[in-house]
Amino acid sequence: MKIATYNLSFLYGEGVHKYSGKDYTFDADFIEKRVDYFAKEFTTLNADILFIQELGSEDVLKHILKKIDGGYSYFIAEPDINGVGNAVLYKIDNCVCESISARADLPVFIAGDPDIIGPRIYSRRDFVHLETVYENKPIHFLGIHIKSNFLNAEKTAQGLEKPMDTQILAADGRIRSELFRFSQAKKAREVVDVFFVDDPLANVIVLGDFNAQSKDAVFKIIKGEIKKSTDSLLSILDSIPEEERFSMRGSEYSSLIDHMLISKNLEQNVSNIEILNEHLIDYKDADGFP
DSSP states (O other): OOEEEEEEEEEOOSEEEEETTEEEEEOHHHHHHHHHHHHHHHHHHOOSEEEEEEEOOHHHHHHHHHHHTOOOEEEEOOOOTTSOEEEEEEOSSSOEEEEEOOOOOOOOSSTTOOOSSGGGOOOSSOEEEEEEEETTEEEEEEEEEOOOSOOOOOBOTTSOBOOOOSHHHHHHHHHHHHHHHHHHHHHHHHHHHHHHHHOTTOEEEEEEEOSSOTTSHHHHHHHOSOTTSTTOEEEGGGGSOGGGOOSBBOSSOOBOOEEEEEEGGGGGGOOOOOOOOTTOOBGGGGGGOO
């Protein structure tokens, strides 16, 4: 069974759409080039199960799948307000998929206190849960996309963002952003915990765009802080040489923000691991997108 994850970098249809908070016009020629590109990429991957992030158009996805004729079925989770979300492609039988809300309540400091912040956080892009059978036993996949670490501005009652033009307002924006990310990470961990409650030796894989490096709190929450516990997950990408271990390229540094975590009992079943990063461009060069 070959598993992969891929961020599509906002795969939209024709029209004006949001890309990292800015409006861009996506014309037919550009979309067709992207269709050809992803058709080639998906063919190269040839994954049995392929989780994708930042899908903004089901029609464009269908166009890609027609080009590759790879026999894929697909499932799209509940997207965000701009129609962008997570999905999964699969060409194996007996797959059951569901959309899972990507938010959790935040912890309080004193028992009995109400969580007054957590309910303000919404499910930005639902996670994808796919369950199938592997070696005569259920296996659970959770495809996720954690919010990026851009600052979150305070909004007016009408939903308009207030400027963050002082250091303290920027600090508040950072705190909101991290709380949002922590809520999503906690939800991913909650879902994983349910799998292990049902079966202490559950087959579990969590993968996608974490928007976090392995040293970051978001990653540690999802992986599990209690490393000796049977429900702690393993990062299979750690076996790749450090100089090749990146999924985002920058002129000053490159980093690994896309991950695949597995339950400990699956480690012996991993036969090959790759990060297809040869053609990555400097992320700063994408400012002029598209």
